[in-house]
Amino acid sequence: MSSLSWQQRKLDLLSQGVSYALASFVDLHGSSKAKAVPLAHFEAMLAGSELFTGAALDGVPQDVSDDEVAAIPDLATATVLPWRRDVVWLASSLHLHGQPFEACSRNILIRALDEAGRMGFRFNLGIETEFFVLRRGDDGVLRPASSRDNLEKPCYDLTGLLDNLPWLDELVQAMNDLGWGVYSFDHEDGNGQFETDFAYAEALTMADRLTFFRLMLKEITHRHGLIASFMPKPFSDRTGSGAHFNMSLADPATGRNLFVGATEGGISPLAEQFIAGILRHAPAICAVIAPTVNSYKRLVAQGSMSGFTWAPVFICYGNNNRTNMLRIPSAADRVECRAADSACNPYLGAAMILAAGLEGIREDLDPGPANLVNAYRLSPQQRAERGLKVLPRTLGEAIEAFAADPLSRLVFGDAMADAFIDYKRAEWADYHACVSDWELARYLEFL
Numbered sequence: 001m002s003s004l005s006w007q008q009r010k011l012d013l014l015s016q017g018v019s020y021a022l023a024s025f026v027d028l029h030g031s032s033k034a035k036a037v038p039l040a041h042f043e044a045m046l047a048g049s050e051l052f053t054g055a056a057l058d059g060v061p062q063d064v065s066d067d068e069v070a071a072i073p074d075l076a077t078a079t080v081l082p083w084r085r086d087v088v089w090l091a092s093s094l095h096l097h098g099q100p101f102e103a104c105s106r107n108i109l110i111r112a113l114d115e116a117g118r119m120g121f122r123f124n125l126g127i128e129t130e131f132f133v134l135r136r137g138d139d140g141v142l143r144p145a146s147s148r149d150n151l152e153k154p155c156y157d158l159t160g161l162l163d164n165l166p167w168l169d170e171l172v173q174a175m176n177d178l179g180w181g182v183y184s185f186d187h188e189d190g191n192g193q194f195e196t197d198f199a200y201a202e203a204l205t206m207a208d209r210l211t212f213f214r215l216m217l218k219e220i221t222h223r224h225g226l227i228a229s230f231m232p233k234p235f236s237d238r239t240g241s242g243a244h245f246n247m248s249l250a251d252p253a254t255g256r257n258l259f260v261g262a263t264e265g266g267i268s269p270l271a272e273q274f275i276a277g278i279l280r281h282a283p284a285i286c287a288v289i290a291p292t293v294n295s296y297k298r299l300v301a302q303g304s305m306s307g308f309t310w311a312p313v314f315i316c317y318g319n320n321n322r323t324n325m326l327r328i329p330s331a332a333d334r335v336e337c338r339a340a341d342s343a344c345n346p347y348l349g350a351a352m353i354l355a356a357g358l359e360g361i362r363e364d365l366d367p368g369p370a371n372l373v374n375a376y377r378l379s380p381q382q383r384a385e386r387g388l389k390v391l392p393r394t395l396g397e398a399i400e401a402f403a404a405d406p407l408s409r410l411v412f413g414d415a416m417a418d419a420f421i422d423y424k425r426a427e428w429a430d431y432h433a434c435v436s437d438w439e440l441a442r443y444l445e446f447l
Contacts, residue, residue, distance in 0.1 A: 028059020277360020
């Protein structure tokens with residue numbers, strides 16, 4: 001980085017009234033962490049002056065006796081907080097002893113993108129953001145922000161949308177001011193659930209934006225007295241929140257989409273190979289893109305009062321059919337992974353999916369026949385005839401698939417793979433040790 005670039009950016013920020021800068025990175029969960037420095041310290045921050053004790057964080061695998069990791073900001077990501085104009089946020093990668101820290105989520109994605117670059121590809125990614133915005137009542141119960149948001153089938157409900165427009169307008173205006181290109185937003189299939197859709201970007205940029213989006217949504221809704229949640233399935237009788245990954249590979253030189261097929265409505269052989277790689281590693285990938293106990297209460301065929309859950313259950317691909325894990329939209333210009341949910345760490349999820357897809361290309365894998373029917377309605381015999389395998393049904397099953405798949409360590413590195421496995425196994429064990437309200441209601445007085 002030239003001295004002129006950071007000096008000019010510092011002057012620009014000072015002219016905007018910025019006083020503080022955040023060197024921000026994420027933990028295993030994709031949650032933002034940072035130190036704030038006065039803008040006078042901007043140059044030192046860019047050089048990695050801000051040190052962090054990894055042992056204090058989930059998924060920064062260090063011992064308390066290890067040297068601290070340094071957060072190295074990416075100057076190109078500098079973003080003034082729309083709700084706090086005196087603070088600038090910078091996505092950062094962790095370094096140790098002057099080298100990229102292997103177990104940093106952002107570095108893991110960068111390594112996967114570097115491999116794609118060596119193979120002659122740019123990985124483009126669009127992530128749909130689904131989430132709940134709720135209000136806590138005087139009785140402590142969380143409910144939709146609008147009292148009129150009470151339909152049994154609330155998808156695309158205009159009344160619910162308009163009642164929430166004050167905070168939605170602030171959010172969308174902020175996203176567009178940042179140049180994200182919001183092209184739609186709507187009330188989703190659950191009461192209090194919403195989605196924003198914005199332009200795709202190169203995968204690292206998209207992962208940075210999703211990380212910032214989560215921070216921004218929570219802060220904006222908090223200012224309106226509301227609570228935003230990315231919990232995949234907060235209500236058992238309502239649809240869960242996905243984070244569908246819309247993916248394509250492009251020619252880095254020309255930008256040409258390499259997933260578009262030669263025939264109208266068809267994807268390219270390259271896209272099919274990419275799909276085949278993801279299908280091969282789907283159980284392990286599932287642990288990363290559906291990373292919580294709660295995630296697997298979303299990945300069911302039924303369970304929503306409005307009908308089907310719209311979440312995939314089987315390892316399959318197909319056309320515009322939303323019951324497939326991998327959907328090919330009508331435009332046939334991308335592949336959508338519908339198993340990802342709103343709790344996933346976007347850096348880790350994108351890295352695993354990309355690495356699997358690249359393996360499919362290197363090995364010229366065949367995804368087999370597409371599933372063109374409603375997979376929810378297939379009998380077990382019909383599924384067996386079609387070769388449809390089931391996605392992991394629990395976090396426990398998914399994390400064991402992750403642990404057994406060599407791709408996991410290839411992508412994460414040993415330290416991060418071990419940290420992820422250990423944390424998720426403990427999470428699964430803690431869940432089983434907890435006595436739930438369901439158990440009390442079912443057993444306490446009956447037995």
